[in-house]
Amino acid sequence: MTRSSPRERIIESARDLFRKHGLRGVGVDAIAEAAGTNKMTLYRHFGSKDELIAACLSRAGEEAQEDWSDLSAQFPGDARKQLHAWIQMATACALDDPRGCDIANAAVELTEADHPARKVIEQFKTDYRNRLAELCSQAGAGEADLLADALCLLMEGARVSWQSVGPNGPASHFVRISEAVVEAFTRQSRDEHLVQPPA
């Protein structure tokens, strides 16, 4: 256990256990124990398990923000390259991690419409999609909003498909499909032939 603050240790332990057992498959006692603290400290910092869940999802969202910064830093000013790098990044996310997206999974698991994590989920997914749409627009997509929506659906689909049938199912073709969709939406003119999906 590192010497980080109890609050940090609780978030780290909770995220780990939630991923392994689902949001409903683990209780605050187990989280407090894994964090080397106690339930009273957990409640003092977060108020409730539901608020702790919201804090964990916020942290996942902050990490995703860092991924965006990495993309910009890697290919400054080159939106097309950033878009292709996004596909690679999304693929790594989708294929390396059998448990999918913490935030989308929470949307499935938390059936209560008024759960405090709902706002975090909606805000994160909306911001993510808008950021992708901006990139698609900069990359020359005629219908940037539609392309961003398509890529969001493909990525969400890949991560949930992994959980159903594993990495050799439809998710295995995420790159080829996404590249073909980007081609279809970013071709310069209607006179340019659509590039075939890569063989």
Next chain:
Amino acid sequence: MTRSSPRERIIESARDLFRKHGLRGVGVDAIAEAAGTNKMTLYRHFGSKDELIAACLSRAGEEAQEDWSDLSAQFPGDARKQLHAWIQMATACALDDPRGCDIANAAVELTEADHPARKVIEQFKTDYRNRLAELCSQAGAGEADLLADALCLLMEGARVSWQSVGPNGPASHFVRISEAVVEAFTRQSRDEHLVQPPA
């Protein structure tokens, strides 16, 4: 309560409660009570809650089979029309139902690799994808497997996106995106210009 058998009533009640509260958000007592029976009867029919979950998912899979039969009956011998009708059907599934796909949701909720529902999930999703690939092939798609995977990812994505941001998010463009993807994969030759995504 209809006069169906206890087994049927348990499955119906369980599916309803699982959809409302998640697989882990409801216990066998509540299911037995909703079905107008008792826990002993539930265990006699299903052995365990996990086996009951597997039976509920099998039932969901059987219903999806009926949707395929409806498609064939509606446009006998016309695979292209069946494929467009599939998009409409998938849209109705994705947009009318805020709780998404029972089977994909179960894949998210059930973190145990050896859960008896795992086989049902994998078999259903594999069969569904293969049936869609067959239809894509009959409809003239050059890369029918890739198109089927793309449509599967878009549909899975739409259903999970609904749960994150509602029907006005990326899921709202499922039809336009799917039609554009089908166009891109089924065009007759490379000399034929790709149809623009419908405006």
